[in-house]
Amino acid sequence: MKSIKLEWKRGDWAAYFGLMTNNLTNLLTMMGLLIFVVGIPTEIVYGRIAPAFGMAVLVASVCYAWFGLQLAKETGRKDVTALPSGPSAPSIFTVTFLVLMPVYQQTGDAEFAIQIGLVWCFVEAMILVGGSFLGETIRKMIPRTVLLSCLSGLGLLLLAMNPMLQAFEAPTVSFIVLLLIFINWFGKKPIFARIPTGLLLLIAGTALAWVSGLQSPEAIKASMSSFGFNPPSIHVDSFLQGLPHALPYLASAVPLGLANYIFDLENIESAHAAGDEYNTRKVMLTNGLASTLGCLMGNPFPVTVYVGHAGWKAMGASIGYTLASGVTMFIVPLFGLGAFMLAIIPMTAIVPILVFIGVVTANQVVRETPKIEVPVIFICLFPWIANWALTMVNSVMAAAGTSAAKIGFETLAHKGVFYQGLVHLGNGAPLASMLWGCVAIFAIINKPLRGAIAAAVGALLALFGVIHAPIVGFAQGSSLMFVTAYLMMGAMFVVKHVLDRREAASEVATSV
Template structure:
């Protein structure tokens, strides 16, 4: 890891073309950090959000200066690590170990010695613990949001699996053709639309469900319009950033905004009718008393 200040600044102009991909990645890491801070808080450990964000951004900038293209984020699984007794010492030991592995290039050696089947169980365990926490800590009326949020991620997993399989076979989805996929019962374009941008779209879907069940139509309208803007610019539901790549989904979000607007005005009208009815009843009661 050598200081790369000269290359860093000379590389900025050609990097502008990749900002459309880098910015959504940065937003995604930002969201991941917030989610994991909230997960830790639900497990009984509150941390200063500002300090964590500063640590993340500072480490990303320092890493960038030394040629590292990977931004940092808070790792998932706090309740899982806590349940097995891991604390600050575990984190420091892990960080130092990973530092040495990267510094001396031991990654390939360790991967050749340690089978992946020995690594997966702990990841499964942490995933189960986090999923259980999400269900247990969510208000009962909001539970549907937990499962709705899974849909984009499931599509993202399936899309990754299909694309990696095609790559290993030396081909791609474009070469195979969407018609061949559809004939085999695999709707690749649907997986692309649903799975692309899953970190952000899953949150937006969850918000829409919560605002619907909580009868917060104004919040739902803002969420649907935000989703429409992110869709029309390709931040979500598209494999790359660009304008008007998913017009059907954009229109769908706009229709959701219209639906919630109707719900909002209908609720107001109903509320006004109830108030008018109560006012009339009070007047009648007063007249009868007189």
């Protein structure tokens, strides 16, 4: 069999800058939250967490590149695109605000807070490791339309929406970058075709940002203060010390671990739909083991298959981009280069690339979905829209020093803000999106027993507060109302099944 070598293609440049920058943004967001919001000492963040974070992403990236090479070797294809690797962005916020911040505020002990976070990350990793043995089966049980529709919501609302808003804050830079994307990546006849489009976008965006005065030499000078050498090291002792005290904080780990599990399933299915058939078990094991390695080196944030495989493939990316991104994610925290890089290359030049990835991710489901199943796409979007809106509303109220409870739910409702509906629909969006996609598709294609099973699963998830509730807990708040509703839905599916059976039997009797 002909050997396959790792080659760097033109499309790898664009994919590299897009993936690396998005990962770098998550890294800087994580460091900013830990230092300026939680108050974790900089020596812990820069010297321990960030390097371990980069190491975990690098390990996953190396494995993904290897999987890509193996797939290319087995199939003889030269158009294989490796899976993208990166941090679980929701986990950055969840572990920060639900684990590290409350523990640190209660104890004033940063080391103890990190220990609890490491156990939390380990539980996340074990969910992926354990689930890897069921991943292929579950991926085949859940219709492709549902998996891709859920991913489209993730791509549009969590990946592309905020970058699009950022783009409209600096239109003199981002509009030209967006137009170049439309012409070169969506259009039939590229402009400046000899220049790799990703490089063209960065050159144009960076030049416009500096000309517009959005970047300054002072920012470059200030960023140099973060330079240093921070090699990762083993911190198994911190993990072991946190084990006996972590149980009260693990309630959020299970639903988010399940959500990350679903993310992986959706992204693997997206790669399959694009023609790159990766082994589900190997990919999930890689994520689980890479997250475990990061945990044992002092990083409380898990890694995952990053969204956007279809987008990177549409750019013409091969295998090198994900490996290069992983190497960069290791080198940047190793030498403290993140702030320096973003001081030179503005975010306004980069965020339109993320808009492209979100659009391509959503467009994939449109191409792959049979006409009768198209409504499922939009049903799956609702939980993601609610999740995004809930995050925005909560952030605005927090900035104003108030909350929905203080303002009053009825007052908000009179202004057209149905806050309780946002809470119920938006919480647990990854699982709720998939659940409602299954309910809708089994109703559409007339599989009532499978629909009844989906409704029963919904009742179980609602009972424990995994979906439709702000916190996990057994039969708390309004969860029983949702349990009842899902059971009623399941009963209706059963009635439909019985009526179908009677109708079929009647038709047989008539024909005889």
